[in-house]
Amino acid sequence: MSKSLIQKYNVPGPRYTSYPTVPYWNEILFSIEEWKISFQKSFLESNSQNGISLYIHLPFCESLCTFCGCNKRITKNHSVEEKYIIAVLKEWSIYCGLASERPIIKEIHLGGGTPTFFSSDNLEKLINGIFSLADKAESHEFSFEGHPNNTTYEQLKKLYNLGFRRVSFGVQDYAEKVQKAIHRIQPFHNVAKVTFWAKEIGYTSIGHDIIFGLPFQTIENIVDTIEKTNSLKPDRLAFYSYAHTPWIKGNGQRGFNEADLPKDIEKRTLYETGKNLLSQNGYHEIGMDHFALASDSLYKAGHNGELHRNFMGYSSSKTQLMIGLGVSAISDSWYSFAQNTKRLEEYYQLLECDQLPVVKGHILDKEDLIIRKHILNLTCQFETSWNDKAFYFDELQSVLSDLKELENDNLVIIEENRIKITDAGRPFVRNICMAFDLHLKRKSPETNLFSMTV
Known part of the structure; x- marks a missing residue:
């Protein structure tokens, strides 16, 4: 290039991940009542045919990664888990009360934050709570994001027993200097351990997330990271550009200087180097910055023209209605978007008043x-x-x-x-x-x- x-x-x-993009949402024409009408319309059109999707945002992390732009709450206090799960299930019950029939769930994705911050028992309580008011679609696809440093065998096993077959682990980069800069110290053996556990348990799609353009990252780092990744042979990869947006309040991207970041041709060379290595090892480029083995459902969806993209990223199946549960989560009825408050305290307060925690959105014309x-x-x-x-x-x-x-x-x-x-x-x-x-x-x-x- x-x-x-x-x-x-x-x-x-x-x-x-959406159109219109969030900064261009028309909040003047949006209201919660309009969102409810849009939800009900989409639910009627899609639930019995294809089912619906749930994105559940689990915001807690034990430490701050300085590359991350996600909405999160940093704490080592795990007593926060139970209150949050009760609130998410309350939000879900409000949506179920608006639905014309029992929801059929085709997709669930647990994102964060760090979903594996939550204990296996609390993750089970969350999923069982969801399905006390809903049914599983026959060909459902449930996935979650795992932190290699704290994902346990018990969590993997319990979620597998609950119907999860896809897991993605955040790797980012294996170089020690890069890991220190982004405050994500994560030895290779931790990633290897959880990857082998997932394979042993029976997960059919194991993914790794790798980022290019991180501070101090070199071609040698990318080669080393891809070679280590290939030795573990995950089924799919997200190999995406670091999005440097330090101006966004609270995203934590201030742990390094602008001069420490590779730019322009240097940054793109990191991607092209990684892409070529992945291609040599049997990975096919799918959509933007995603790769998969020919045996993975993401490759098959791309090959068959069935690939879909939404706030959860690329998906091998499509649902018209996606409900976002949890603080900052975004819902998509196809006709409208709705985003929950980013403030955890306000999220709790609104649900205590039996109100959906939606604070903004957009009605598509x-x-x-x-x-x-x-x-x-x-x-x-x-x-x-x-x-x-x-x-x-x-x-x-x-x-x-x-x-x-x-x-x-x-x-x-x-x-x-x-x-x-x-x-x-x-x-x-x-x-x-x-x-x-x-x-x-x-x-x-x-x-x-x-x-x-x-």
Whole structure:
């Protein structure tokens, strides 16, 4: 990849886990009542056909990782577990009270924070509480994020018995200097131990998360991390760019200096080096910054054109309705987004008053829904089309005009009713999506909002 292309297109841009992106949500037109109506509509349309998804945010961590931009609460006091689970189950009961029938759950993802902060008994209490009011879909897919330093055999076994078959472990990088900078000291043998435990128990999809662009990270570090990863042979990998956003309040990204971060061509070389090594070891690139063995469901979904992307990341199956439970969690009815308060104390207070802890959201209009579909196509299939008139929108010609320069750089192919991202254009998917982002084009941000695209 040429240095000039990286310098040209490495600009701040969204990651497109949603469209519109959160900074462009219209909170004036949103209300909790509108969200409830949207939830009920989507539930009626989807529950009996495909089931629904749950994302459950478990925010507690014992220590602060300085690379992390997630919503979390740092504590070593594990007495917080029970109160939080009671609150999440209360929130779930409110949603079930709005539903027209007993929910059928196709997907669950436990994210954080650190889900394995919670004891195995409390994780069991949480999941059993969810299913006291719901049923499991026949082909369900349950997953959770595990911290290699504190995930126990008992947690893995108990969640397996509850129906979980996918687990992802946060690795980031194995270099000691990098680990110290990001405050994530994590020996290789800890990752190996939990990976082998998961395989022994019977998990069918084990994932590792690796980050490039971390402070002090070198090509040698990436090679070492990928080689160690290959020795454990996880089924899938998230190999993604470090999103440096220190201006976001409370995200903790202040443990190192800007000068310590690899930038531009240096940073991208870290990714290309890792990507080539993964390819040599049987991993296939799926979507943006994800890789999977041919035996994994993520590869099969990508190969069959069934890959989906939402706030939980890439998924091998799709549900129309995703409910986010827990502090800061985001829900998606397809027609609307709703986000819970990020303040734990307010989360508890609202639920004690029998209120959903939703504090903001966005109702998608017709244009939003069309653009959302195009961006999903680009991020999942690397192409999109408007052969169907339902996918045409008034500003399409302006979008195609904005893509001309990327076409001249051989990053996209523009046809009469379709655009296709070239292999050379895949690293610039976010830039290509930005051409479709009408909210962003109509109002450029005046302050720092997004991480760099490349």
